[in-house]
Amino acid sequence: MPNLPKVPKLPNPLGQDPYGAFVRSGPGALLAARTGLPRPPRLRRFEPGQELLTGPALVVELAGATRSAQVAGWLREAGARVLDDLAAAGEDRLGAIVVEATGVRRVAELAALREQLAPAFKRTAPSGRVVVLTGVPQEFTDPEARAVQRGLEGFARSLGKEARGGTTVNLLRVATGAGTALRSALEFLCSARSAFVDGQPIVVGPGAPVPARERRVAVVTGAAQGIGAACAEVLARSGHHVVCVDVAAAGERLAAVANRVHGSTLHLDVTADDAPARLADHLAVRFDGADVVVHNAGVTRDRSFVNLDAAAWDAVLGVNLLAPLRLTAGLLERGGALAPGARLVCLSSINGLAGAKGQTNYATSKAGLVGLVEALAVPLAERGMAVNAVAPGFVETPMTAAMPPVPREVGRRASSLQQGGLPVDVAEAVAWLAQPDAAGVDGQVLRVCGQSVLGA
Template sequence: MSDWYRDFANSGFGTTITKQLGLPRPAQLRRYEPGQPLLPGPAVVGSAGEGRLRDEVTGLLRDAGVTVVSPVAADGSTDGERLAAVLLDATGLTGPADLAAAHDFLAPALKRLRPSGRVLVLADPPTGTSSPAQAAARQALEGLVRSLAKELRSGSTANLVHVPLGAEGSLASPLRFFLSGRSAYVDGQVLAVTAAELPSAADAEQPLAGKVAVVTGAARGIGAAIARVLARDGAHVVAVDVPAAGEQLAQVANEVGGTAVALDITGDDAGPRLAAQLVARHGGVDVVVHNAGITRDKLLVNMDAARWNSVMAVNLQAQLDLTQALLATDGALKPDARVVCVSSQSGIAGNRGQTNYAASKAGVIGMVRSWAPEFAERGATINAVAPGFIVTEMTAKMPLGTREVGSRLNSLQQGGLPVDVAETIAWLAQPGSAGVNGQVVRVCGQSLLGA
């Protein structure tokens, strides 16, 4: 869907007007397209403290065809074109004094960052440190990155990845994600990786080739976008939705060459039925995306039991029941499966009139974190994606003022697209993302609401 204000603000006349009035000018974001390079220009890699990742990161970039240039000089000059990415290896910080090196590297480099550039900081987690000073320095990076993300303009993003000692092998997948157009609407976020057994390198264009993926709520909106992106990446998609959406569901399944399953996921036998069908027809499932969700908004004091219970049943209980059924059915969930649960920004920050919805989506996050150790023992992962304001047919029906406020209250000054959520889910579904487990990734353009 078109963003009329963004398109106007980037037109010749609109640029002049927005500059004169001091209005925001949202950028056209760099989004992923098959076949495009990881970055549209060179990258620079620097370090603060005795970093241990700089050489490895440089090697990963060069293997991906990225030109790595020398760190910029203090005046912001480089030996060539503007930078597409700035990467800081901040592992090895010993105390707050080491943070000066982060400033000294980042400040001049950012002057050369091109539109839709990427800033990525790699660091040790702030837990398990040898001293309070070291913990302070590591935690300080979170404040630095979240604030920097709010300072960047022209569609650029900044994110932080915690890489504990021993988890270096898990870095390649998040590195590619955060630098690519797949992460266009992921900004100001913190992700942690862990050591994991990684499969052999997959096809970069079709990392899900040969995989079977189940997507609930697949008939429309974000669910349909997820089905399309997973299919594009090589998966056979089993598209699930309620029988009432059967016609739209069949259209989506036919479009992606997948299978349509009309099923009320809140039914008492929905989990066992779906698990049995996946075993019988597909030999089990590799990827499960719990996307189905509903809203029944009302102030808590005016909310009836039906509104509360229906939202909990679809948004939370069904995810619990379906996952448990897949775990309990022999051969249903592959040992190295990827489960991705759709939460929401509302589940993190809350939202007026959505106590039921926010509670259900917060519950999804608790479920993911609790199940993560069990999934790790199987060689599998379970993660959550928390969308912010995503432009869909539903949001298009909102009053203009409400819609505009919702879409602009983030660092990228625009609403996200369903494909932004789908790209993040597809990345978490990749075999190479084995080191990302129990995480919550917000796809919200760094919303100004919540952490």
């Protein structure tokens, strides 16, 4: 996009992971290698002007593939050197491997995976990318074809657990009639923007093209800190005016974020009775509607279920679930509050998907958001809009800094990437789902968790 604003970066909170910093140092690395302690890799993250990949890309074609040439063309247009076969890589390590498996129907045809992919997989560069393209299993009636297509998910998830050096393995399920979103999803998964997305399937379907607008407007709730502030930063970097929403008590921090991203502020308690009407009016009158709404504001009040009082239950359900439900209904009702083709993204959590001790209230609210997304996906698609959820795993924010040390350290290491994500990792996923060309990704829950063992 032309003339993008220069957005200063948020301070990098990696320093909150002292163990990770230690084992990346010389003596720490030696000790970890000798004792078998986890050695979290340094992940490649997006920088403006960065190349898509760190090495050449290889497209591995399985039986019945029809999209290899298209995929290779897209990668070339994105600046990648695409190889016909592994031998052409010479000494170079592979930046990405794309496996075109949408046409595989027979168990015997899967053997080619081992023959073709294994030698290439050994050659992936640090923070390399493996993307497996499959069909959508539900579209197959032949039992063997469906079994094979479903089996590829187990394959990709297992390969993700074997990958080293920050390499990720993800799966794109290509639905009949998949549109522009396939290219956009492929580029996202190959790029450094998806640093903490690992072991995940994403369904790409047909999607209505989004009308272009001179100025795109995004609203982020809970934008004063953590993931919300990072969403504001990344959305601003991708050309949005960001309306930064948070409670009045967070006023100074909110103003600092809004200034940094050249956005604006709105002091709003998302649980207030008049919050839906105030937000809808603000967006309709001041901005001619929002293109992107990120329901990010969230709270925790962790207690064992038997010790959970009504206040802790109501606070969590009120902010995390009831507010997104009410705000969304208010925005949909008020003509002009949402721009044509608007994208909604809800911040769920892997604890909502997996369940977590001491978090019955939180997990109810975060799984509830998945229900909201599932219920609204079709009606919103009929209006040319889309709604998705992003489910972060362990992310280094003030919320996780407040955890007791042992669960915090377990949360950090219990994933294929052996570290917590950064707020920017979640924000990159949110910003990708908010892109006009991600149309066709709808009603999905995208985990940004480094392939956490929780609920995988």
